[in-house]
Amino acid sequence: MTDTSLDADIIIAGAGPSGLMVGCETALGGARTIILEKRAEPWLTRAGTLAPRVLEIFASRGMIDSFMERAFELHTDPRSPDGIWAGLPGIDYRAVASDYPYVVMFPQIETERLLAEHFVSRGGEIRRNSEVVGVDQDEDSVTVRYRTEAGEERSLKARYLVGCDGGRSAVRNAVGIEFRGRPAGRLAMNVDAFVDNPYSRNVTVSNSENGWAMTYPLRDGLTRFAMIDAATCHDVSANAPELEEAKAMLRRVHGSDFGIEKVHSINTFHDALFLAAQLRKGRVFLVGESVRIHYPASGVGMQFCLQDAFNLGWKLAYAARGDGPDWLLDSFVSERQPEIDRLLDNVRTQCAIQFNFDDEHVALKRRLENDFLTIPEVSRRIAEDLGGLAARYPSEGDTHDIVGRRISNLALNPQGHGSDTVFTLLRKQKFVLLDLTAQSALPDLRDDLPIVAASLASPATGELQDVASALLRPDGHVAWVGERPLQQHLPKDQLLKWLPGVNL
Numbered sequence: 001m002t003d004t005s006l007d008a009d010i011i012i013a014g015a016g017p018s019g020l021m022v023g024c025e026t027a028l029g030g031a032r033t034i035i036l037e038k039r040a041e042p043w044l045t046r047a048g049t050l051a052p053r054v055l056e057i058f059a060s061r062g063m064i065d066s067f068m069e070r071a072f073e074l075h076t077d078p079r080s081p082d083g084i085w086a087g088l089p090g091i092d093y094r095a096v097a098s099d100y101p102y103v104v105m106f107p108q109i110e111t112e113r114l115l116a117e118h119f120v121s122r123g124g125e126i127r128r129n130s131e132v133v134g135v136d137q138d139e140d141s142v143t144v145r146y147r148t149e150a151g152e153e154r155s156l157k158a159r160y161l162v163g164c165d166g167g168r169s170a171v172r173n174a175v176g177i178e179f180r181g182r183p184a185g186r187l188a189m190n191v192d193a194f195v196d197n198p199y200s201r202n203v204t205v206s207n208s209e210n211g212w213a214m215t216y217p218l219r220d221g222l223t224r225f226a227m228i229d230a231a232t233c234h235d236v237s238a239n240a241p242e243l244e245e246a247k248a249m250l251r252r253v254h255g256s257d258f259g260i261e262k263v264h265s266i267n268t269f270h271d272a273l274f275l276a277a278q279l280r281k282g283r284v285f286l287v288g289e290s291v292r293i294h295y296p297a298s299g300v301g302m303q304f305c306l307q308d309a310f311n312l313g314w315k316l317a318y319a320a321r322g323d324g325p326d327w328l329l330d331s332f333v334s335e336r337q338p339e340i341d342r343l344l345d346n347v348r349t350q351c352a353i354q355f356n357f358d359d360e361h362v363a364l365k366r367r368l369e370n371d372f373l374t375i376p377e378v379s380r381r382i383a384e385d386l387g388g389l390a391a392r393y394p395s396e397g398d399t400h401d402i403v404g405r406r407i408s409n410l411a412l413n414p415q416g417h418g419s420d421t422v423f424t425l426l427r428k429q430k431f432v433l434l435d436l437t438a439q440s441a442l443p444d445l446r447d448d449l450p451i452v453a454a455s456l457a458s459p460a461t462g463e464l465q466d467v468a469s470a471l472l473r474p475d476g477h478v479a480w481v482g483e484r485p486l487q488q489h490l491p492k493d494q495l496l497k498w499l500p501g502v503n504l
């Protein structure tokens, strides 16, 4: 369905993690995609980790090896099972049911670099030094105006525009979506210093009347000292301090300045919390920090941005090809808005605990850390939430508990399609008709269809043992489950619902 009056199917504003992830998905699905990025180069490292669901997403698109190889170049062992919640240690990712029961220490700038490589290798185009300055849309298309480095104004026309241009989003402003919230009231700080991690653990945390301190390695020889200084955190107008002042804060909060002589950067960040009133207006979508900004509690902001981007990306690819139903793009809003709302509530709860240092709050933190987060079920549920594994997308009627949730990386019988696990099979961004009995005959589906059939290597167990067949979406979330094997019952209504344009 190539429309030659258009410059692209999809235009994305912003080559941060969100824009690149949307682009990886749309380009994989064959949509002509251009990313407009105002900067010449990726900038400053903010996020320092990759969480379990994001690692699963990378695995289900064949990108995980490139990330893990680079992570092992940067650290002796980048995998950390230890997480924090509300600035408190004790979250144990080992308890989550995933191939990736840990976070990977990985600087955001490297995530952006690798995602950009994957995007370009799939045929996508990045135009750097290109700042989006205006948007016009009608029923059929959207026109994006942008300014080049030389100050010239140009325009591009596409089917859809995705605003992934961060907290000050020009796209959001241009289409008139309100950004509601409350300004910063408290500051935290990162000192990224050229010293080895002084501790034996990957993540070391402490809380006291003087503030909150956390240490973790960004890579061998470069360590991040994060802190909230109780004495100064309410002065939100303060600029990032010079080295000597930062060292005095480190001594106050961390108990030592670790003999730091050279820093990579000193940055402050704050607790402002804003949310866009809409995720979609006509042909324009917002993804990532253009939708919300919040305190980076537990360091999961980017993980949720990437999950939003993944959710929208494959749907845009299907819409651009004409394969998806009319409601598919709206489901981005109905599926991700509740997750964003839950995330922001989680952040508010964490800030209420983390940013207070009177003796009552210090006692509360001690009690939470020693008596509550040590309960395995509590730690597991928090790890699932932070790891992005708890999302359950809405489904119609009274369905099985697995419907709407992501499936883990089950082993497959490779006959017919050659993939030995679910994540490998998902790499082509197709729907999957899955036989969970490991015995049913599979329907014969042509290779050119956006759906493939597969059988588990052995009958399903655990929460799936009462299910005989399933329909998986291209993002690995379960769309439907049946009690009868596929050979007795093919869910034609479900196939028509999800793939109305496809002649099976």
Ligand SMILES: Cc1cc2nc3c(=O)[nH]c(=O)nc-3n(C[C@H](O)[C@H](O)[C@H](O)COP(=O)(O)OP(=O)(O)OC[C@H]3O[C@@H](n4cnc5c(N)ncnc54)[C@H](O)[C@@H]3O)c2cc1C
Binding pocket: 013, 014, 015, 016, 017, 018, 019, 036, 037, 038, 039, 046, 047, 048, 049, 108, 130, 131, 132, 133, 164, 165, 166, 167, 169, 170, 171, 190, 269, 287, 288, 289, 290, 296, 298, 299, 300, 301, 302, 303, 304, 305
């Ligand atoms: C101190 C700190 C620590 C953090 N730590 C973590 C962590 O450990 N883990 C985690 O998951 N998250 C963390 N985060 C959050 C994470 O950094 C963000 O969630 C993430 O950067 C959001 O990605 P994005 O692509 O939506 O936006 P951005 O990263 O802001 O990218 C937006 C892009 O759009 C470009 N742009 C802006 N305007 C225009 C325009 N008009 N035209 C074209 N391009 C434009 C920008 O140049 C930029 O490249 C942290 C954040 C902070 C501040």
